[in-house]
Amino acid sequence: MKLGKKLKENRVRKQMTQQDLADKLLVSRSTISNWESDRSYPDLESLKELSQIFATSIDDLLLDDSELIKKMSKDMKKGKHRKKIILVSLIPFFLLLVMIFSFVFISDNQEVASVDKITVKTLSLKKLTSKTTISGSxxxxxxxxxxxxQRIRVDDILYIFFNVKPSFLGKNEFQLNLSTINEPDTLKKIILVSGGVLNGKExxxxxxxxxxxxxxxxxESAAPESEEN
Known part of the structure; x- marks a missing residue:
């Protein structure tokens, strides 16, 4: 027996009009009419409510209506497939969010390395040039x-500090030159600083x-040798 016919029989048994049933389910009377004439079918939630109103089980309502069972099974498979598509399409979005939050976290957690943790290879040069390289870890x-x-020159002193931040593939070695420093040969000292400096400023x-x-x-530049008398 088709579902529509069962719905009508149960409604009549309960002495309800199509409008009475529609009011209980919060749907239109035409919806009930379409269900009873098999032009459309109730969803699972509506079937659950119908089984409660008619004091019967969903299995009893669907029994013998193999066409409807096949259709519902097909619709459920489509729904699962649609969910998979939506989930797959959302993965890049979530990855983008993770990248954005990671960038914000990294940017907000940048700090200046303590000089106590910095090792610099010995500079044995008497004078510096634009090609002088400072390296270490x-x-x-x-x-x-x-x-x-950051490199800041004030008078004849060059101040250097290093920023560190969270990083999955972070490097701990550095190599920099003095090509951007004006007249490096006139420098008297190079000093590493930390603590209180977060951004170099002019x-x-x-x-x-x-x-x-x-x-x-x-x-530090060597002191000039005194002239012999």
Whole structure:
């Protein structure tokens, strides 16, 4: 027996009109009419409510209506397939969100490396040139790396500090030259600084830099030899 005929028989048995049943299910009377004439079918939620109203089981309502069972099974498979498509399409979106949050986290957690953790290869040069290379490494935890370096010249002193931040493939070794420093041969000292400096800024005075903690001189020009009498 078709579902539509069973719905009609149960409705009549309960002495309900199509409108009475529609009001209970919060649907239109035409919807009930379409169900009873098999022009459309109720969804699972509606079937559950119908079984409660008619005091019967969903199995009893669907029994012998093999065509409807096949259609519902097909619709359910389509629904699962649609969910898979939606899930797959959302994966790139979630990955993008993870990347954005990771970038924000990394940007907000950048800090200046402590000079106590920086090892610089000895600079034995008497004078510096634009080709002078400063290299070394920083003892930083796993999943952190050097993000950038800043060089600030004030008078005849060059101040250097290194920024570190969280990184999966972070590097802990550095190599930089003095090609961007004006007249490096006139420098008297190169000093590593940390603590209190988060961003290099133009016009910072040597007095301000000298007051920062964790100062470390990595090169100093030799004092001129005194002339013999």
């Amino acid at each position: 920083i003892a930083i935890p796993k999943f952190e790396g050097i993000s950038s370096s 016009g910072i005075s040597s007095n301000e830099l000298s007051k920062l903690p964790s100062q470390k001189i990595i090169w």
